[in-house]
Structure formats: structure tokens, C-alpha cells
Amino acid sequence: MNPGGLPETILVADNEPHLRELTRITVESPVRQVIEAADGDQAWALLKKYHPLLALLDVKMPGLTGLELVKAIRADPDLAGTRVILIAASAHESDRDAGMAAGADFYVTKPFSPADLLGSVEAVLAAAADPAAG
């Protein structure tokens, strides 16, 4: 949950500013602070610095792609506590499979419903807080 009393940090990485804004508005709350990255390299720097609880990553970004970032997160013991939701413009089954295989906790296809995205964020965070239930 939030033992330190500090807000949960969520990283939103997308090179499209409007989609970053949409995602931030969707998930931000008094207990959830959102940090934003406009490309994959910036996202990695923020991941290493803030160890966010959750990263919402666009699959196709300049620099490191969302898929490359998931793999890097899963390979880094420092980031063992970071959950990942991939956001993709491809609805192909094979792309979804590749994302999940790389270690994503959930995969969302554009366009998405903000309410559904929020539901997925809650579910992923709940599962992380209580691994037995996940």
C-alpha cells in the first residue's frame, strides 16, 4: 500500500503530449503522484531515480521502446517493485503476447476508455500489494 505515507509514484511515458495528459488526468489522485517522460530514454532515467510503483509505457516511443523498457525493468533488481502497463497502438494478438512475455503486468490498446484504464491500474496495484490475491 503506502506505508511511508508518501504518495504513490506513477510514471507515464509517451511521446504524444495529449496522451500523456489524458493518462495523467485519468490516474492522478491526492495519493498518486504522476511523473512524465516524453521518450524512452527519459523514462529510464526517471525509473532509476524514483523507482515508481507503476509505469504506464507507450510501446512505440523515440529512444528505448516500451518493450525494451519492460525487459530492462525486469532485469534490474532495483526495480523489482515496479509494475508495468504497456499502452500500444497495435491490437494484434502477437504484439500483446510479446508485451506480456517481456514481463508486462497488463496490456492496453489505443484507443482506450479512461475508466477502464483506471480499473486496470487499480487491479495491478492491488495485486502488487497483495501477491497472494494476484
Next chain:
Amino acid sequence: MPDPIVVCDDDGRIVFVNHQTELLTGYQRSDLQGSRVEMLIGEPTRVGHVGQRKSFTEHPTTRGMGTDLNIKLRCLDGTEIPVDIALSPVETEEGLRVVAVVRDMRDRLRIEAKLKAEADAEMVRAKDELISLVSHEMRTPLASIVGFAELLLTRDSSVDQRRRYLDIMLQEAKRLTSLINDFLDLQRLEGGPHKLRTAETDMTQLVRRAVDSVPIDPKTPIKIDIPADLPMVVVDSDAVLQVMTNLLSNARKYSPDGGEIMVTARRTGESVEISVEDHGLGLEPDEMNKLFNKFYRADRAERLNIKGTGLGLAICRRIVQAHGGRISASSDGVGKGTTFMFRLPIALTSPLTADVMLVEDDHGFAKLLEAELWAHGLTSIWAPEAETAKKLIDEGAAKAVVLDLMLPVIQGEEFLIGLRTTKGPNVPVVIVTMRAIGPEEHLMLKALGATAIFGKNAASVRAAAELLRAALKP
């Protein structure tokens, strides 16, 4: 391989066949000469052939290849070979002779079938890839529209927030519209041979129109440098205007810190080269080629959030290619600006005429002939295939011909027969061929009206030039 040739009299009796006919049909010359030509014609058309032959001899006219593709040649062993036949009536002392040049179409049909299968497969693959790319590109603006619309409907928002959401939705809807428009433009351009409405056009005017159509921006002033004597170009002016405005608005977009944009045009050979130079972001060396691919967007542009559909340059390339030109980009590197260049064909003001027409599909060899003829005081024009040569000769473009036998589509022999039929014996035709010509074929070519026959080498090029000078400039 030379084509089989069958010569008949006005009653359809075979009077001569060449060795190639013997090889293809399996018959000996003696089996064929004196027989009716129908013995060589396959089942589906044999019955009707007598009537067709009679009406042809009543109104003899030259008939090129490609008129009747269903005819079959019947061989000694009964096999029937799909062929194409060109017919030429020739008046001789013994009466009308009909010269039939027979082309074995088997290889061609096989290759065509194979190419078609390959092209079909490639088209399916390209289409799949395109659909996947397009749906990908469309989902991004759609995600903003759908997402903010849902926020408006389901959340309590302030007036300012609502205005902000609607503003984003409108921007993204416009983006989706340009994506669809660009995409349709490109589809139209790629849907088979593009119909250009070309006309002689003053490029200076066209550049001015393009400059006027992009909004004024003092940060990136556009300068024009075009010489007053720039020749007219033959282009579809709407399409070229689209290329110019695209390049100008790109130059602006990718110069976020401003800088002068320079448009220049100059003549280079038979074309006009137009260039648009900016002092913007520049390009990495590996970006030069990818730039013109559909949906390619430069990484740095993405990071700087410079908007674009990724289709503009693909459209430019298509349009320039449809004009037979090329478009390219160059840059001294990142931060050092970019120059786009493209070439368009210039208008030829005077009709083409010369002493000699070179009918030769090998451009290098045509150049060699041209130089040698020039050294002998003769001008020449070049036609890479017989169809163009025929048109130019009919327009009276040349007084003599240097003819290659192995040409694309229409072979040299057939061109020669056509020429002798329409122009009579007064146009000297010198054959220069790679093919080894045996004594019999030599005789046949002479009979068809060849003035001289040479191999392809330096000595024969000189000999051909000397012969033509003697004939044309005695």
C-alpha cells in the same frame, strides 16, 4: 535467337522459311515450301484462317505483333506453340509476298505468369503492412478523442478543463483528417500509372505560387533564386505545387529556431533541378533514405513534438517519380540544415531531327555510335525501342537508321519490314548486331532491305559511320 520467318504467296503457299522455322517446327524446309500455310496453324484458328488470309491479300496492310495473341503454331510432332505474328505485304516481281514474322510466346507467357504471381504476392504483403501501419497511426489521435470525450461525459470538470479537453479533441480530429487525406493522396498516386495532366509550365511562377500559399513567418523568410532564362518544364502543375508547398512547410517545421529558406532552380542537361534549403535540424546520414518511406518520422522531430503524418515526403517522391524525376535529400549533419532536390523534365522547343536514328536498347552502345557519327559529321537521335523509333521516323525525324536486331518488344527485323513497307527503299538501314549472322540470315536481311550488316565492335562502328556519311553526305 532470331524469330522464325515464313514467306507466302498471295494464295497462301509457303515460298520460303528460314532455318529458325525449321528448328521450331521440326519440319524440313522442303516439307513446307509449296504447301499451304495452314499446315503450320494450330486447331483453334486453322479453320478460320483461310478466310482471314484471303481478306488480308485483298487489302494487304502491315500488321504488328500483339494483334492476335491466340494463334498457335502447329509443329511436326503435333505440339502447338502459342505465338504472336507480324505480317508485312511486299510487292515483288512474282507478285504479292506476305512476310510473317513468328514469335514463340512460351517463354514470355511463362515469365509473365511468374512475374504476375510475384507481383500479386508482393502486393498482398505490402497491403497488409500498410493496413497495419495506417491503423497504428490512426489509433493515436483517436485515443485522445475517445479518451477526452469520455472524461467530458463522466467526470465533473471546470469550464477551463472542459474547454481544454474540447480543444485537444479538435486538434486531434484535424490531425486524423490530414492523415486520411494524405493517405488517400498517396493511394491515388500509387493506384497504377498516375494520370498526370502535364503541360509546359513556367517553374518560376510555380515556385512563387507555392511561396504565396504557405503562411508568412518572419522567423523563416523564404528567398527565391531562379535565373530569368530558366527553360519551361513539362509537368502537372497542381502536383508539382503540392511537392513545393510540402517541401516549404517541412523546411519551416524542421527549423524550430528559424533561419532563411532558399529556393533555387537551374537547368542541368535535359532537366530543371529545384532545391529547397533550410538551416534547421538537419539529418543524420542514415536518415537520408528512410526519409521518403511511408510513416517514417525522424526521432528528433518526435522528441521535439513536431507534428506530421509521416506521409508528405512519400507523396512528394511519388509525384516526382511520376514525372520521371528523382528527389533526394542532403545535409551536412545534425543542426546543419537540410536541402531537398528534385528534377523535372524540360520542354523541348524544337522537334527532334537528325541525320541518323539509332534504334538501340543499349544506352552505352548508342552513345558510342553517336560519338562516331558525330566524328563523321553526322547528327543522331536515339530511340531505345522500335515503337518510338517508328513514330519518330514517321514524323521524318531522320534520314537513315542504325538498327539493332535484338530489341525489347518489337524486334529489328519487324521494324525493318515495317520501314520498307511505309518508307520504301530510300532510307539506308545499317544493322549492327551482337548476333552471329549466318550466310542465310544475311541474305534474308538483305532481302528485307538492310543496306549493310555489321557486328558490334569498334571497327564496325567506324565502318557504319563511314558508310552512312557516304550515303547521306556524298
